[in-house]
Amino acid sequence: MYRFLLWLKQPSNTLWVKPTLGALLALIIAFSSYWIDRWLPAQTLPKISIDIVDDLLNIIASSMLAVSTFSLSIMIAAFSSVASNATPRATELIIADGTTRTAISSFLSAFIYAVIAKILLGLGIFGTNGLFILFGCIVILLLYLVVVLIRWVQTLSGLGRLKNTLDRIQQKATESLRYYRNNPNLGTAAKITDLKQVRSIYSQKIGYLININLSGLQHWAEDNDCSLHIMVRVGNWLMPNKAMVLVQRDHFQDIDFDEINRFFIVDSQRKFEQDPSFGLSVLSEVAQRALSPAINDSGTALTVLATLAQLLIERPIEKEDDRYFDRLSIVPLDEGIFIEESIAPIARDGATNINIGIAILKTLATIYHQAPTVELSLAAQKEAENTLQRSIEILSFENDKRLISDVYQQLFGYKLSQ
Structure with a gap:
């Protein structure tokens, strides 16, 4: 059961859940109009023309199928954009987007409702009460679809964009790091x-x-x-x-x-839950891709470095570690891995860029001075030394070497012996 629940938590395994529930709800609402019609006394509700109801159902059925197809194509395009511009590890976060799932489920459910309602309408089983109830349900459905469409349009403006993807990765990394820090x-x-x-x-x-x-x-x-x-x-x-x-x-x-x-x-693949370093690693992948010769986007790498510093200096809530399992103990996590999996790869890939090298030293200095643990602080200091030594060996211009050495001395308070 535990493995099954864990499987269900993976967004890629639950794409079918909301559309299925929405389809069932559409069937229930469609048939409930018939059942209520049989329960109420005749002529209790106002008379509605069957042509109006039929026309509205035609509009919903034809438009919702087209909108559903369009939305699915947009979602697939967003997956491709995230995988190519950021990292394939981030596509799971796009799949998990609640607004996207709700929109597609709503459009499919509305289409199913319209088809079932048209079939029942064609059978001629609705009386005056049933037609009015059906009309009322259609009006409510249209109002709901307007709200969903507005939210969907707003979501489309950012879906698949690099900034939106970085924000989602940062949110996931923050959640897992906070859980680790507090427990x-x-x-x-x-x-x-x-x-x-x-x-x-x-x-x-x-x-x-x-x-x-x-x-x-x-x-x-x-x-x-x-x-x-x-x-x-x-x-x-x-x-x-x-x-x-x-x-x-x-x-x-x-x-x-x-x-x-x-x-x-x-x-075979890592997940964000329970893994405090995976979100940092995914952020690092975005920066590494940005620094590749094919993209050469140092601005994204600088943004990622600022995000990593913000994540790693966050301190835990002042409380005792919750202890639920009195028969279990666990090996302490080596927090040096936070630096090793996030900043170190960026430092290696950006070693030829003096601006990236200086930004990395500033990021590591921030962590060194404000890290919540001594272990993380020492790891930042060690990586700063590695970054400086690597830059001095790789950079060919003497002024660049002197500049990055001076920056290191200003940030860490001492000059590294060569």
Whole structure:
């Protein structure tokens, strides 16, 4: 069940949900007009011409099919634009856009409603009451479609554009980073007290760890009267020779250790949920693509660097780490990976650009001075040293070398020995 719910959370797996629910609702509303018509006494409601109702249904049926087709083509074009101008990893965020899904579902549902209503109307089963109810439903539907169309037009103005994509990536990265900052141990509280009484459990799959079912592990540990020390974090690359969990127990008879693997979800692609560094990595990919010779858009790279600095210096809410799982512990996350997966690739790709090099040093200096943890601060300092050394080796113009060295000294307060 846990894997199924996790599967449903993926936007690409739930494109059918809203259209299906909308179609069912359209069927219910269409048939309810007939049922209410049979329940009410004859001539209770005003008389409406059947031609008016039929004309309105014709307009809805013909226009909504065209609008649905057009909207789907726009969405596919947006996917292609994001994949080519930003990064393919960001297409999932466009698929997850609620306004887009609501618009397409509404247009399809309106088309289905109009077709079903026309069929019922053609059967001649509606009396005076039924025609009026049908007319009322059409008016409400038209008002709703006007609102949806206005929102849809507003969404179309930004869908697939680079700024819109960057904003979505930043939002996702912020959510995962905030969750990590406010709950770095993921609610685990136990400690391994005796390393002699442990057994290592290895991954049975190869790929990225995208989710850990901590509740399932807690129940398993309670049922088997043991403690578990998780040796991996979401986003890590798993392979059969890498210890994934340490099981602590007085004895290890009558335990099915293979069950532990089912609580670790492995996939070939990383996901944003539970992975605080993936959003940073996706932002970095956008900057790397912008710095490629084919695009040569240093402005986008500068925007990404400013966004990364803003994300990495955000401090956690002052509260104690929530602890739900008293039989679990987890290895601390090496926060140096935040720099390694975000700024370091940009520094390598932009090493020949003096402006990018200076911007990277300013970004790293901001993180160095304002990072919420010492570990992240030291990682920023180390990457700044690497950036300076790389620039000095790659840049050919002596004034550029001197300039970036002076910037480093101003930002970090000392001169790096060559």
